[in-house]
Amino acid sequence: MSAPRRAPRFKRRLPAERRLALIEATIECLKRFGHDGLSIRTISAQAAVSVGLINHHFPNKNELVAAAYRHFNAQLVGGMQAAVAQAPESPPARMRAFLQASFAAPNLDADTLAVWVVFWGMYRHSRSIQRVQHETHQDYVRLVRGLLAELLAEAGAGKRRRVRRGVPAAAGELRRAAIGLTALLDGLWLQWCLQPSAFRPDEAVRMCEAWIASLCERISAEARD
Amino acid sequence: MSAPRRAPRFKRRLPAERRLALIEATIECLKRFGHDGLSIRTISAQAAVSVGLINHHFPNKNELVAAAYRHFNAQLVGGMQAAVAQAPESPPARMRAFLQASFAAPNLDADTLAVWVVFWGMYRHSRSIQRVQHETHQDYVRLVRGLLAELLAEAGAGKRRRVRRGVPAAAGELRRAAIGLTALLDGLWLQWCLQPSAFRPDEAVRMCEAWIASLCERISAEARD
DNA sequence: CGTCTTGTTGTACGATCGTTCAACAGCGTG
């Protein structure tokens, strides 16, 4: 019979590994309890660690929450980029893949969407959230603008003649288009969060595609002048 | 010389009056401090009353917050109805008045919009917020649907021939139109909240009008078949 | 002026908050 070896009371992890676990626990607490879930004790319980560990890996709670927001953003953008990457090469197909990914799991989940809303609600009064927002939001905007630029270039150039004027004219137009599409996406997400039964995912995709189609029509009409 | 009459230490108010003051103080605290401003002591200080008074007029904090949400909703819908009412009678003019009021003071204020986001962030985990949402949101939806119905009736009937088929066909279409427009409005509000410099109010109005115009075109095209 | 109603005050209570820190212990290393 071997010597009685006590099971270790805890397992040491690499800092990066533990940090990620704490970040994921933070997001899980947000899903389960909303803003009230953002307490050191709730999060440490979710991560199955002691209360003191959080301040060993993060300087304070704000920084943990900000890191969770960064992770949450990165997950979204990464998922979207992956969905676009494995779509057919054509601009419409890539845009369609983007929209369908926007209105399908794991993004179109009421708990997940509610997490976004809570983060956004912190924006104006949390410096660290503002910092992360400015750092990561442009990744999303870049993706949306890229998809739109492909489509609008096709619409502007394909109709009658190649207009060099189309490029600078599309600059302001592209900015507005990205803002409008982002607004439509966020607004539909918000409604899904508040009332998931209000519409079906495919309806949302079609609404966005209708918006984009009317945009392309307007662009090509202007290019026709 | 008259007898020295001490100034009264406080002034008694009618319950309705005091309740309103507490509700307005709650909203002001939300504007100034976000979700963290929702503490009994912060709110009572803002209202210049003692901590105990809140629980004399409201059973608990949740009910005060829910009452504040109800007031906030009522103020928005009331303002919108007023803006529409004093517009010219024509459907496009009424819709334009609605959109302009949506993207002008006092609604288009970053602090005010942030209050919406905080309320929305509470929705999924607060029964009382859910109750108020279901009670008051339909007032807003009714207004939007009414304005859209006027426009779509005009678009569907005006083009070629009067189609009785247009009315039932427009039922599902009207539902989607209201959802889309609401999403666009909310999404633009959210972006204004996170980044007020991203677009100008008149750009937002034009984006909404472009969305509605393309909607009308589609409707009238379908009615033409 | 005395009485009564009730809106208002402010203390008190127990719970929970974020953070600190000394002690512990897992586990790679010699």
Add this chain to the structure above:
DNA sequence: CACGCTGTTGAACGATCGTACAACAAGACG
């Protein structure tokens, strides 16, 4: 096996939280 680094624990701190409640007082009324 013993040492040392450091990830980890958990108690402790002062602050703040929401609520309860007994005492106070404003103001209407007779």
